[in-house]
Amino acid sequence: MQAEAVPFLLRMGDNALILGHRLSEWCGHAPVLEEDIALANTALDLIGQCRMWLDLAGEAEGKGRNADDLAMLRDSWEFRNLLLVEQPNGDFGQTIMRQYLFDAWHLPMLNALADCAQPRIAAVAAKSAREVAYHLARSRSLVIGLGDGTPESHGRMQSALDNLAPYVGEMLSPDACDIAAETNGYGVSAEDVARECRAEMDMTLASATLDMPDVMRRAGPVRTGGKTGRQHSEHLGHILSELQWLQRAYPGASW
Template sequence: MCLMKSGICEMATTSISIAETPLVALMLERADDALILGHRLSEWTGHAPMLEEELALANMGLDLIGQARELYTMAGIAEGCGHDEDQLAYLRDARQYRNLLLVEQPNGDFATTIARQFLYIAFADPWWRSTMASSHPTLAAIAAKAEKETAYHLRHSSEWLIRLGDGTEESHARAQAAIDALWPYTGELFEPGNPDLIAQRVCPDPPTMRVAWNRTVDAILAEATLTRPSADGILRGGRAGRHTEHLGHILTDLQYLQRSFPGATW
């Protein structure tokens, strides 16, 4: 059931308004995380250090964009205003995006990309595994598929972080710098979810993932001979639409075609 007032003509090139119930907001949060991180990984295409890693990054990007598509479609159905995956991805402004600040941070060097992937996936993998028991059947189905993908992303980024950290002096310094630079964004991973959705067992509450995340992060950082930053991650605002300057640039790139040529297909 659509909660938006009807009769407002939406030009295709302008942003759409979303009737954001808690369930719709949840779908958009997770879809935006996946789309923005997937887009970031796709930026490596043609630039990766070696062919094997180029394909690995593109594969993971495609996994994430696939998750985003299913979540947007589900958000559109839950919203009930007829918005499809493309409209939700291409016709919302930065302030309407609900992704974590962590996933929109620039690729930087290879160590930064791997550290960003690792810090996010160490949260997303247990979150999806727990969401497989969701009371919402579609979300449970998406979780069952996503969890297999994130399990591999976790293995891939862990193995790389260990080798970068425990590698050469240069790779160690870059890996530590990446962890230090991204650490302030990690607190946002554990922002509490909507209490009603948690009570209805639609999804697990992010703060309950902290134990699993700490266990993974501490084990891999130790094996990588990297130091865990002491301060807590305090930068947040992404879930409320307050983003770093980087998201606007991503959306310019991502949305240009649909904004300029509404409904274009090929």
């Protein structure tokens, strides 16, 4: 595994880690028991995927760090996740909308990566894609059900979409790291993935009777700085203080 792949692998792993952690915050708080279990199970899949990506990143880096070291001992500016996944849970509608927007990109991304030239990366992507296909099926049907639901649920889903729309551009706009990944054979055509993702969003949001905000149609990123690590939102620091405190307070603790 080449060392140049590290930033790309961190992006894949950190997206799964931060979104997985966000979803785990719902544990015991969801509106009904079935949804509580569903959110926790989705979180579990993402944390499992995160471990595979971050182990690969640690190996490629060659400094002897494993997934736990990378998850627990980096600071916020070293994280490479999208701004979208670190946004607060808000109400159930906002959590489901954030999940849907991410799933709509994550699945075509993983499907394309499963065919990439690097066999280890392709294997992790193929394993993850099966789980994420299920995530998308669920978040899509909930977005449609709640969007095309009561006036109350429709209003909440539209406001969730309006709040999260500025973060979609970062996900769909390839930067130097994405392009290098494609050129070096461990990435994908980010433009193909974006096209597939936009088609999915067009169809689902229309079925959900939701208006796509203009900011989502714009080419290029609107708010950015997550996947480069240059400017995360303030939320990431709060997530890390909760996620990492035990390893920070008791270095090397295990059980």
